[in-house]
Amino acid sequence: MNDTPALRIESLQVAYRGDEGERLALDDLSFSIARGEAYGLVGESGSGKSTVAMAIARYLSSNGRIVGGRIEIAGRDVAKFERRALREMRKRELSLVYQDPARALNPTLTIGRQLTESFELAGLRGTRALDAARAMLRRVKLPSPERALSSFPHQLSGGMQQRVVIAMALAKEPSLLILDEATTGLDATVEAEIIALLQSLRRESDTALLFISHKLPLVTQLCDRVGVLERGRLVEEGAPAQLFAHAEHPYTAALLACLPTLGRTKRDGPLPTLGDAQAYDDEQAHDADERGGSDALRAVEAGLRAMEAAGRGGGIGGGGGPRTNAPILNVTGISKAYRIGTDTLQALDRVSLDIHAGETLGIVGESGSGKTTLAKIVSGLLPADSGTLTLDGKPLPARVERRSRAQIAAMQSVFQNPHNALNRAHRLHTLLGRAVGKLARLRGRAREQRIHELLDAVKLPRARLSARARELSGGQQQRVAIARACAGQPRMLICDEPTSALDVSVQASILNLFVELQQTRQVAYLFISHDLAVVRYIADRVVVLYRGQVVETARADDLFARPCHPYTETLLGTTSAPRRTPTSDTPTQHGCIYASHCTVSLGLQCEQRVPADIEVGDGHIVRCHLFGPRQAHPRD
Ligand code: SF4
Structure with a gap:
């Protein structure tokens, strides 16, 4: 040897x-x-x-x-x-x-x-x-x-x-x-x-x-x-x-200590961090201005108060109001298919969901489940084949170019890789200034003031305004991306894996930032993540996607304590049923989308009949034949 x-x-x-x-x-x-x-x-x-x-x-x-x-x-x-x-x-x-x-x-x-x-x-x-x-x-x-x-x-x-x-x-x-x-x-x-x-x-x-x-x-x-x-x-x-x-x-x-554990939620308070806003890249070290934690917190609170005040003054989407029953966003029956050679891949199949002010709707599901396609369609980057979107009860055009300025400002996106979303050669002042000018229509001193408020809100030192995006660490770039998305005081952010590229400490500080913005301004999040502990921490409700279909929707507490759909159980690692070799890699054409992988399939019924959406609890909906009119967990 x-x-x-x-x-x-x-x-x-x-x-x-x-x-x-x-x-x-x-x-x-x-x-x-x-x-x-x-x-x-x-x-x-x-x-x-x-x-x-x-x-x-x-x-x-x-x-x-x-x-x-x-x-x-x-x-x-x-x-x-x-x-x-x-x-x-x-x-x-x-x-x-x-x-x-x-x-x-x-x-x-x-x-x-x-x-x-x-x-x-x-x-x-x-x-x-x-x-x-x-x-x-x-x-x-x-x-x-x-x-x-x-x-x-x-x-x-x-x-x-x-x-x-x-x-x-x-x-x-x-x-x-x-x-x-x-x-x-x-x-x-x-x-x-x-x-x-x-x-x-x-x-x-x-x-x-x-x-x-x-x-x-x-x-x-x-x-x-x-x-x-x-x-x-x-x-x-x-x-x-x-x-x-x-x-x-x-x-x-x-x-x-920075890791969100699976049982921890935003109600348990902010996550510990290691020196907010002071991380630096391996290859792009720089002097991050140091500021004590309490000073940073005071700054963010002041920034958020200022943003609130500006919102009350008639800015776009003032936010911060009491929660109403009317959803901000309605997604109804959205479908999308991709052509790959001679094949068709059904990325989304009649997906419906809604999001209310101040709410975080988590979207979970494995790679290829349609999470990112959904984010792109809601963002207006990709048109759906069918279905409708409404924002505050009014139709939302499929393409972002056809949406009104107020609609664009009210709903912004934060993606996984901030370096793809930011022009790395531009200075922070340019990046934020353009967004403020475009989304909030502010000029001159009002524009400068909003830029400073945004920087304070995302805990970036004002001295960094002259830095170019490429000089910032990944975590700082993501803060800039969030600040830019907040330029028009949005009521909703579409977050597609916003912390996946970040280390545990930076992830914790970004999650804390999202929660602070939500608590102060009632911002709603469509929050896509493959990290279940992150979703558990930040989400109020969760939608589970499997191969383009919504198979379960529930309050986060219910879903993590009592998942019903066999796929959700597998995803959460809570199933006690023995794993079964899939009968096929291709979903059945006529029955349940999960039938070929399901460990507790009912056989022909599952393979030949599409299950209906069954409400098994308060807002807890599951698409599975195991759940019938008695509305109880069949394995009780
Ligand atoms: S409908 Fe049948 S195959 Fe589909 S998840 Fe339920 S038990 Fe499994």
Whole structure:
């Protein structure tokens, strides 16, 4: 047996050059990973996690360099690799999977071409490479592998793209696989499947894993050991279960406290955070103005009061009024299908829901369930095939260009990746000024005042107004995106995975911000997330989507305490029924959409008859044959 570690890092120092000279991003970092071992690396944004991955693969950006220490892969010093040896090492021994699959996929080539290329590099040819590609897509649980092989990346959802990237990474059977927040954008079900896949990979091969993630429970599940990074230094290391249960370092304990646990709700108060608005990117360090927590809180309260006052003065959608029974938004019978080659994918099928002032409606469901399609349709970015939208009882045009200024200002969107939504070259003042001018029609001093109020509301220092978006951390960019969305004092925000790309501390501060805005201004949220603990924390009601259909709607308390639909039970991990191999990957044409995967199917009845929506409690509606007129849980 070869005792040489798959990875050994010794006294590593990495620095980035900035306006004010070099700054150490990693300092005296040492750890090793044995062959077949899984090592987790955790820490908040800016702690240096991604820099570790970049340094190992020698992918540091042009302003970064290794200033000390040593990195060995399978006993070989990475720094000494010539260009060709480096290319070979990246091709055969090392696989890197990032959070954003778009970085790894070529948009002009089909998935089949890209995946077979990976197998060709591993020595397979022709139909053998294609067969291996097909088998690998099944292994990563991609629905309809045949269709995926002939699809281009943009025709797959983000979750599906990431599974393809993981398939490509596994194809070459690397000795070291680095996953840098690779499952962060996936929904809970797919993420669990990918983790199970990685666990089986570890049993089948001696591939070593470096698993970089802000999801501490996943690290516990997958890794043999974990290291905690704080500002480039390893402050604690050990077996995850032991380390997280008995954290010795205060930083580890503080990191753990930021996590919303599944039982926690916004009624329990704000989540703890680690220094709001002071995180910085690995590669874009900057001086975040420091402000004490109480000062920040006073500032946000003042900002929100000012926004309220402006709203009472006749601004767009004043908000803050008492909750009324009339919903702000009605979605009725929305359907949307996509054509993929000769196939049709029904992304949404007669979806209906409503949202009231001051309410958070959570939308959950696995990758491909239609969550993002729904967000795009409500945002006016994608027209539905059929169905209607109304805002405050008035018809809402399908396309955003046809909506009135007041409608656009009243309903804004916040998406997962703020860097896609913001022009990174623009200064904050420009980004916010334009939004205030357009959505609130304010000019001159009134405009400047609103910009300052918005910055205060999202807890960004006013001194940052001259900073360009690219100089901000991911969390700060998301704050800017939220501030911009609030420029016209919206009554409702459509939030599509708004915290998925953020580490636990920044996520906690953004969730607290959403709750504060809601409590003060009665803002309503259509809140899409694959993170059930986040939805549990922030949502008042929850809609469960499965393959484009609403299968269950309930108050969040009811849904999490007493899920009824078999799919919801699986999603929440609460089912006690044995898992059953699906009879088919394709939903039945005539019966229940979930019949081919259901563990408690009633057979022909479920396969041939579409279940009706049954109310089983106060506003608790479930679409399943198990629930009949007696309106009780059939498994009681
Ligand atoms: S209707 Fe039948 S197949 Fe569908 S979820 Fe209910 S029991 Fe399962």
